[in-house]
Amino acid sequence: MNTVLNGKVEEGTRVMQAIAEVAISRPAELSHEALRREQEKTLKSPRRKYGLLAKMLFWGMDLTYGRKQTLSKFKVLEVIARVPYQSWEHVAYIALTHTYGKLSLARNVFEFVKESRHQQDNEQWHLLLIEEMVQRKSIKENFFMYRFMPQVVAFLYYHVSWLLYVIKPELSYSLNADFEDHAEHEYMAFVAAHPEFETESFESEFKAEYRDFNSVADLFRQIGLDERMHKLESIDHIEHPRFA
Ligand SMILES: [Fe+2]
Numbered sequence: 001m002n003t004v005l006n007g008k009v010e011e012g013t014r015v016m017q018a019i020a021e022v023a024i025s026r027p028a029e030l031s032h033e034a035l036r037r038e039q040e041k042t043l044k045s046p047r048r049k050y051g052l053l054a055k056m057l058f059w060g061m062d063l064t065y066g067r068k069q070t071l072s073k074f075k076v077l078e079v080i081a082r083v084p085y086q087s088w089e090h091v092a093y094i095a096l097t098h099t100y101g102k103l104s105l106a107r108n109v110f111e112f113v114k115e116s117r118h119q120q121d122n123e124q125w126h127l128l129l130i131e132e133m134v135q136r137k138s139i140k141e142n143f144f145m146y147r148f149m150p151q152v153v154a155f156l157y158y159h160v161s162w163l164l165y166v167i168k169p170e171l172s173y174s175l176n177a178d179f180e181d182h183a184e185h186e187y188m189a190f191v192a193a194h195p196e197f198e199t200e201s202f203e204s205e206f207k208a209e210y211r212d213f214n215s216v217a218d219l220f221r222q223i224g225l226d227e228r229m230h231k232l233e234s235i236d237h238i239e240h241p242r243f244a
């Protein structure tokens, strides 16, 4: 009886640990110097050779919101950034429904679900941190351009990511790697173009959930670095596209 009870407690603890792992979407704490080095690395590295769909998206965004990097434009980027992970999570849950009888395969699929959720959460913090900054600075945004349009683009992008994944997962990962590479370079260039961020203190309601920084410059360096991690994960999946 005790063994059964202990087994259930251990299982419960394992489940709680798994939930905690998924809930953690905080980046590793790098020093200011380390973040600066990572920024330099990005700025010195060439961008990926973007595919046609990615080029069309970036071109469309530049045309609609201007080429200049702004907080409001980054917010549009972050609304769109979450959806490939949502679409992959959706596909993975469908796969789980079909494969749960094969336990080791089902476990691999669930690992993929967890990774997708972790990335979604991380993108979600980016969005909230930037929205918070936009509100704090009282930046005026047109509802149609900055609320309605991003949701339309995100809806379409979700279906493109989903369809590409169903046709050939590598295509979906490659599109996302392009998107993340673009985001990484844009954030690092944004910091370089705004030396005043170095002395602007980072104020946020979300420090406990994300992390704290000495300056807004370091916050954006960290976000740029997060995007690089997302890119590298997608590149890794291009080489190992299926769950097994
Ligand atoms: Fe992001």
Ligand SMILES: [Fe+2]
Pocket: 081, 123, 180, 183, 226, 227, 230
């Ligand atoms: Fe990202």
